[in-house]
Amino acid sequence: MNMHANEINSTAQSTTAPSLSVETGLTRKTLPTPAELRGRYPLSHELTDRIAHHRREVSRILNGEDSRLLVVVGPCSLHDDAAALDYGRRLAEVARAHADTMLIVMRAYVEKPRTTVGWKGMVYDPDHTGTGDLAEGLRRSRHLLLRLAELGLPLATEALNPLVMRYLEDLISWTAIGARTAESQPHRELVSDLAMPVGIKNATDGSVDAAVNGMQAASQPHESIGIDDNGQVAALSTAGNPDTHLVLRGGRGITNYDTESVRMAQHRLREKGVNTRVMIDCSHDNARKQHQMQSVIAGEILEQRQAGNAGIVGLMLESFITEGRQDMSDEAAYGVSITDPCLGWDETVRLLQLLHNGLGSIPSRGKDMAMVADLVAS
Ligand SMILES: O=C[C@H](O)[C@H](O)COP(=O)(O)O
Ligand SMILES: C=C(OP(=O)(O)O)C(=O)O
Numbered sequence: 001m002n003m004h005a006n007e008i009n010s011t012a013q014s015t016t017a018p019s020l021s022v023e024t025g026l027t028r029k030t031l032p033t034p035a036e037l038r039g040r041y042p043l044s045h046e047l048t049d050r051i052a053h054h055r056r057e058v059s060r061i062l063n064g065e066d067s068r069l070l071v072v073v074g075p076c077s078l079h080d081d082a083a084a085l086d087y088g089r090r091l092a093e094v095a096r097a098h099a100d101t102m103l104i105v106m107r108a109y110v111e112k113p114r115t116t117v118g119w120k121g122m123v124y125d126p127d128h129t130g131t132g133d134l135a136e137g138l139r140r141s142r143h144l145l146l147r148l149a150e151l152g153l154p155l156a157t158e159a160l161n162p163l164v165m166r167y168l169e170d171l172i173s174w175t176a177i178g179a180r181t182a183e184s185q186p187h188r189e190l191v192s193d194l195a196m197p198v199g200i201k202n203a204t205d206g207s208v209d210a211a212v213n214g215m216q217a218a219s220q221p222h223e224s225i226g227i228d229d230n231g232q233v234a235a236l237s238t239a240g241n242p243d244t245h246l247v248l249r250g251g252r253g254i255t256n257y258d259t260e261s262v263r264m265a266q267h268r269l270r271e272k273g274v275n276t277r278v279m280i281d282c283s284h285d286n287a288r289k290q291h292q293m294q295s296v297i298a299g300e301i302l303e304q305r306q307a308g309n310a311g312i313v314g315l316m317l318e319s320f321i322t323e324g325r326q327d328m329s330d331e332a333a334y335g336v337s338i339t340d341p342c343l344g345w346d347e348t349v350r351l352l353q354l355l356h357n358g359l360g361s362i363p364s365r366g367k368d369m370a371m372v373a374d375l376v377a378s
Contacts, residue, residue: 031135033231034166040139041146043170054154054173055196057103059243061313062197062277068100069305069359070279070314072156072174072199073348074107076340078122079328081144083335084108085151087321090345092151094352101359102352105174106153107318110141111160112339113180119328119338123164128328128338138167145171159198162190163227169194179203179249179284183210190226191218193238199247199279199314206251206285208265215244215274246278247316250285257286257297259304266311279314283340291323291341295351302358319348 032040043051060066074091078084088106095104112121119125122144123137145168149155154173159165160181169175175194179201181187191198191214198218200211221240228234248256248265256265257280269276280286280301287293294317301315321335323344332338335345343351 029135031138031231033229034227035229035231037138037142037167038170038229041142043146043149047149048170050152051149051154051171051173054105058105058154058174058197061103062243062245062275064277064310064313066103067310069102069355070105070174071102071317071352071355072105072107072176072279072314073317073319073352074156075109075320076107076283076318076325076337076342077109077112077119078141078144079119079128079338080334081140081147083321084144085147086335087345088148088151088153092153094349095153098352098356101356103154104352105156106148107157107316108145108148108155108172109158110137110145110168111158111164113158113160113178115180121160123161138164142167142171159187159190159194162186165190165194166227166229169196172196174199176201176247177211177214179251182214185217186224188214188217189222189224189236189238191241191244192220192222193224193236194241197243197245198241199245201247201249201281202251202256202265204251204285206254206256208246208248208268211246212268212272212274215246215269216272218244219274245275245313247281247314248278248286249281249283249316250288253285253288255286255288255297257282257300259307259309262304262309262312277311277313279316280312281316283316283318289341291318291325291343292347294318294343295347298351298355302355306358317343317348317351319343319345321345323347 061070091106110122122141125132126137126140149171156174157172158176158178175198177187177200182200200214202208203210218241222238224236226236250256266276282294282297286297301312304312318340320337320342325337325341328338
């Protein structure tokens with residue numbers, strides 16, 4: 001959150017007993033405030049500085065001042081602390097090894113937007129009971145993100161409910177606005193207030209205009225309604241976020257990572273006078289939910305970079321310990337996504353190595369594609 005919104009004073013009162021509204025019949029449980037949860041799981045000065053540094057590094061890539069590739073990689077959603085930390089430890093090691101060619105940021109998504117209904121993420125239903133427990137979900141999400149950040153990895157998340165972001169934003173180095181919310185004014189106001197780089201995704205129908213308009217809107221100051229650190233409903237004056245970019249994720253089963261789609265998107269961005277550097281999401285509609293396709297797409301992005309398209313500055317991969325996906329159950333397997341299908345760890349390592357080699361030594365097109373073909377075949 002930028003200084004403006006933080007400066008608001010409030011005198012929030014906190015109660016814990018559930019109450020029943022006679023008018024609506026809804027039960028309400030008071031939640032801890034963002035300040036209370038931050039106080040319970042605080043960032044050290046060292047970690048605060050490191051996250052500020054990570055945000056600057058991401059920003060430099062997005063602004064073309066650092067030629068490394070930004071790679072946002074990790075599970076579709078975090079549902080199990082042990083598996084998330086296991087993955088984070090492995091990724092931190094790979095990130096260090098490839099730090100000269102890539103800035104690796106871990107996907108640490110604790111809220112999931114759903115097409116209709118489904119598990120909405122750790123924040124809402126940490127024990128996968130289907131009944132939810134937001135107080136525990138917020139607590140566990142903050143605790144897990146703190147432990148992941150302590151591994152030294154920059155973290156990425158999707159800002160879905162603007163209020164939830166107030167509990168977590170200090171731990172995050174790159175935020176996504178998802179395909180389903182890119183046109184939402186409250187999300188644009190939130191982005192205007194986030195002191196970090198934000199990627200806005202094209203809409204689920206594949207069109208880029210809502211995201212491009214969102215970049216314009218979020219770059220401006222806004223007056224909006226939200227909560228302050230003490231949970232008090234407050235008028236927020238946002239500063240405007242200069243660090244936004246488009247994420248191409250395909251739409252309606254049609255991909256948009258090819259040279260022509262990227263060129264058309266960049267043309268639109270140029271017309272609107274916003275950042276023309278883009279990230280490609282190798283999953284979602286670009287992969288048509290076939291997780292293995294992500295390797296092929298990443299290989300093609302590497303090719304585009306090698307062909308001189310410096311406008312593709314980032315890519316996103318959905319990856320976990322074991323490939324695929326599963327429905328949540330008592331017998332759920334360790335390290336398998338319970339939302340979108342993911343690449344497995346071994347494939348992820350090989351793909352990141354491939355990208356590292358390709359970005360470092362610029363091998364020939366033929367050799368790259370042969371390596372990608374091997375990777376997909378294996
Ligand atoms: O897991 C997340 C999905 O990409 C997105 O949130 C929509 O998922 P759904 O169509 O399974 O609800
Ligand atoms: C839901 C996601 O993406 P999208 O908004 O592109 O569907 C995601 O990245 O988890």
